[in-house]
Amino acid sequence: MSDVRHPGLNLGTTDSPVHDAAEETVFGFWVLMMSDLALFAVLFATYAAMSVHGIAGGPAPVEIFDLKSTLWQTLALLASSFTFGMAALALKYDDDRRALSLWLGATFVLGALFLGLEARDWARMVTEHGATPQVSGFLSIFYLLTGTHFVHVAAGLLWMLVMAAQLAIFGLDGAVKLRLMRLAIYWHLLDVVWVAIFSFVFLSGLAP
Amino acid sequence: MIGLFLGTLRWDDVTFVEFWRTPDLNNAIAAAAAGLLVLGVVATLILLTVRGWWRPLWRDWLTSLDHKKIGIMYVALALVMFARAVAEANVMRAHQATAALDAGLVAPDHFAELFSTHGTIMIFLVAMPLLTGIMNFVMPLQIGARDVSFPLLNAISLMLTAAAAGLVMVSLVLGHFSTGGWSGYPPYTGADISPGEGPDYWIWALTLSSIGSTLTGMNFAVTLYKRRVQGMHLFRMPLFCWTVLCTSILMIFAMAPLTLATLMLWLDRHAGFHFFTVGSGGDMMxxxxxxxxxxxxxxxxxxxxxxxxxSEVFSTFSGKRLFGYLSLVYATMAIAVLSFTVWLHHFFTMGQSANVNAAFGIATMLIGVPTGVKVYDWLLTMMFGRVRLRVPMLFANYFLVTFLLGGVTGVLLANPTVDYGVHNSLFLVAHFHNMLIPGTLFAMLAAIHLWFPKAFGFRLHEGWGRAVFWLMAPGFLLAFMPLYAMGMMGGMRRTAYFSDPLFRPWLWAAEAGAVLILAGFAALVVQIVVSVRRRDALAVPAGDPWDGRSLEWLGPAPAFEFNFAGEPKVEDVDAFTALKAQGEAYRRQETYEDIEMPRNSAVPVVIGALAGLAAFAMVWQAWATAALAFAGVWAVVIGRSFVRDTERTIPAAEVEAAHRAWLADVAAATPVHRRDELTPENRGLAEEPL
Known part of the structure; x- marks a missing residue:
């Protein structure tokens, strides 16, 4: 165990106890994310059942989804994952906080853009099609699934603000680096979940 | 405006006011229960003030992040909740036994509330905290760790569980709990049929406790993967740790569906969603x-x-290595995996095709195979061993026989054709109590007897322990064997009135059994009091009262705050036995090092209190209070992330002094033969094997 170096972090090249401690923390976060994924898995399973059996005379997926809008959301979120990747590289190889902050700032903007686009998409569905969650079982689970993802992304943005404050106060010390690492895991995982939502909800919903 | 902060809560919701308005027997019983709670709380507050225990309570317990203390608090919480749930069982049985003659003790709705709180409490606030507490206390010691991986999170889990318990307790005084049973099936628990606050109490109590359990599962799994001392390979872990690992993995994955189901039910009830409602595409399934x-x-x-x-009990009290360690590990893993493949057997009668039912029925019966392996391993552990029938061993042998009976009825129920006949009957109630009382509850009582000395430094009084056993053991049989018979006669679960006179003798027998179990609990309380009084005669400062085999018995009783002075050497499954055999268990160390331990923190208490308040406000639709309290929880979490100074150092000199003091205790103790285990001679030093 003592030879483990945590990938992605420059916590010091010789100080292996620090890396050991980091490993435990980051592994714990992975496990927590696994439980979060179980939550999404159950949401997907419910969606699979209700998007077919729960339409109840209300609008069907094919009537309310707009692939163009969803594509822009997807691009915004994927781009934000890319910028976070750049932030992680800056974290690992540069001691320069400016590049890190810039990339994190770009990630924040793209994340916020995603939230805005998704909210606009919901508003469109409600105003044009009267597709509120109260209309049918399908819409209930649609809003709960996308809404849970939305809340996760919003929480990620709040987390970024907190990290900005910690960067300003503490600088780039071990604890802050580890938190950025976990934020990165969280953020990329939300991207993975969104890719699943995009394919499973929107693409297959619009498939003829 | 007030509505935003108080929601729908009104004076009329107070149980005492209800009794004042309608003074009948039913409301008198409700008011008496609420009164007992209020008196209990007031008495506790007075006791704490008079004895000046507030400060030690806060400093040494509530803010402590020590896994041992957190474990003890879990167990204490569970015992308090057990008192309520077992009392409720007694009221229900007394009601059923007398109900046919006249109206009985409680109204039907009140009866429904009783079985709902009884089930909810027993599962989530007795069984779960008991085993989480025991795991918390024992597991890090067994793997030679100083603490769990995330001590702060551990305390937060405890406080969330305590908040859930508080919420269920408050429902005694303010409003009513759900009448929908512990499983809370809609559409009965939906807004149309149950418009009151009852199902919301259930929803939020479960949400709090399931979040706590998810965090616990994550914490324990990481601890087991990352905190094992050098030499403690996975296949050298005591079997208890293997079961903790499997349980933790189950907690990580299994809690999410519950959290989601309760959230969806709440959305259905209060936001007009259609997950489970009839019509508009909702589906109860x-x-x-x-x-x-x-x-x-x-x-x-x-x-x-x-x-x-x-497993620990059989090997310790047979003075023998656990038989078939590897097969027990694989059996545990097999059960954990299979546990995700059988959920449908809970609703064979709800409209699947016969083939689907058959598949789940077969999967269910398969679980009997690894469980059978375990039973044989335990039997073979005792074979050729020097079996000592101490209290944990009494429970263990009783468990072997009764659990087998419960297992056999389980295999019966796993057959869909049979299940159609007895589904949701008292036969089912008898079956799952047959698994959970001798299985889980008695195991936890055995665990308390086994590890109590390590927690407090003295053994529990053996005579009173036997009294607990001899009250609870026949109590269980008397309380639940009649239910098998009544189930076969067509008696359904959750029934408030049985008019058939043929049921009468069985109901009285069940009531007698419930009284015996309550008496057994009273004996447990007496046992603890008596043991505290005689703690000097029962003290085991050298730390090894039962000739233990695993690492938790290395070191003094009560344990060092930092668990171990140095890193214990592990070369065998029975690591401590090996150390004793090599004469290395009680050796002075050459050097001592500073030890870093987490500082106390008030954060978990504050988070628990705010989360509890948020949940309570959600129950009463006091949206502003709920939003503020919820925001408060996250403000505390964020605030805490700015605190840098979270560790404190125990200097090497202090470690050395503590270690030497213990070695002096060991030197002063006479090694005892196992036949003198229960005498005051037993100071916690075992005689060396021949």
Missing amino acids: NFANLFWLFGHPEVYILILPAFGVW
Whole structure:
């Protein structure tokens, strides 16, 4: 165990106890994310059942989804994952906080853009099609699934603000680096979940 | 404006006011229960003030992040909740036994509330905290760790569980709990049929406790993967740790469906969603699947740690290495995996095709195979051993016989054709109590007897322990064997009135059994009081009262705050036995090092209190209070992330002094032969084997 170096972090090249401690923390976060994924898995399973059996005379997926809008959301979120990747590289190889902050700032903007686009998409569905969650079982689970993802992304943005404050106060010390690492895991995982939502909800919903 | 902060809560919701308005027997019983709670709380507050215990309570317990203290607090919480739930069982049985003659003790709705709180409390606030507490206390010691991986999170889990307990307790005084049973099936628990606050109490109590359990599962799994001392390979872990690992993995995956099911039910009830409602595309089967997707792994969350405890008990009190260690490990893993494949057997009668039922029926019966392996391993552990029938061993042998009986009725129920006949009858109630009382509850009682000396430094009084056993053991048989018979006669669960006179003798027998179990609990309380009084005669400062085999017995009783002075050497499954055989268990260390331990923190208490308040406000639709309290929880979490100074150092000199003091205790103790184990001679030093 003592030879483990945590990938992605420059916590010091010789100080292996620090890396050991980091490993435990980051592994714990992975496990927590696994439980979060179980939550999404159950949401997907419910969606699979209700998007077919729960339409109840209300609008069907094919009537309310707009692939163009969803594509822009997807691009915004994927781009934000890319910028976070750049932030992680800056974290690992540069001691320069400016590049890190810039990339994190770009990630924040793209994340916020995603939230805005998704909210606009919901508003469109409600105003044009009267597709509120109260209309049918399908819409209930649609809003709960996308809404849970939305809340996760919003929480990620709040987390970024907190990290900005910690960067300003503490600088780039071990604890802050580890938190950025976990934020990165969280953020990329939300991207993975969104890719699943995009394919499973929107693409297959619009498939003829 | 006030509505935003108080929601729908009114004076009329107070149980005492209800009794004032309608003074009948039913409301008198409700008011008496609420009164007992209020008196209990007031008496506790007065006791704390008079004795000046507030400060030690806060400093040494509530803010402590020590896994041992957190474990003890879990167990204490569980015992308090057990008192309520077992009292409720007695009221229900007394009511059923007398109900045919006249109206009985309680109104039907009140009866429904009683079985709902009884089930909810027993599962989530007795069994779960008991086993989480025991796991918390024992597991890090067994793997030679100083603490769990995330001590702060551990305390937060405890406080969330305590908040859930508080919420269920408050429902005695303010408003009513759900009448929908512990499984809370819609559409009965939906807004149309149950418009009151009852199902909301259930929803939020479960949400709090399931979040706590998810965090616990994550914490324990990481601890077991990352905190094992050098030499403690996975296959050298005591079997109890294996069961903790499997339970933790189940907690990580199984809690999410429950959290989601309760959230969806709340959205249905208050936001007009259609997950489970009839019409508009909702489907009750969504709930049944989600709930039991959690509920069946939950059964194994409850039983696997018990299997771990029994393994430790059988090997310790047979003076022998556990038989078939590897087969027990694989059996545990097999059960954990299979537990995710059988959830549908909880609703064979709800409209699947015969083939689907058959597949789940076969999967269910398969679980009997690894469980059978375990039973044989335990039997063979005792064979050729020097069996000592101490209290844990009494419970263990009783468990072997009665659990087999419960297992056999389980295999019967696993057959869909049979299940159609007895589904949701008292036969089922008898079956799951047959698994959970001798299985889980008695395992936890055995665990308390086994590890109490390590926690407090003295043994529990053996005579009173036997009294607990001899009251509870026949009590269980008397309380639940009649239910098998009544189930076969067509008696359904959750029935307030049985008019058939043929049921009468069985009901009285069940009532007598419930009284015996309550008496057994009273004996447990007496046992603790008597043991505290005689703690000098029962003291085991050298730390090894039972000739233990695993690492938790290395070191003094009570344990060092930092668990171990140095890193214990592990070369065998029975690590401590090996150390004793090599004469290395009680050796002075050459050097001592500074030890870093987490500082105390008030954060978990504040988070628990705010989360509890948020949940309470959600129950009463006091949206502003709920929003503020919820925001408060996250403000505290964020605030805490700015605190840098979270560790404190115990200097090497202090470690050395503590270690030497213990070695002096060891030197002063005379090694005892196992036949003198129960005498005051036993100071916690075992005679060396011949």
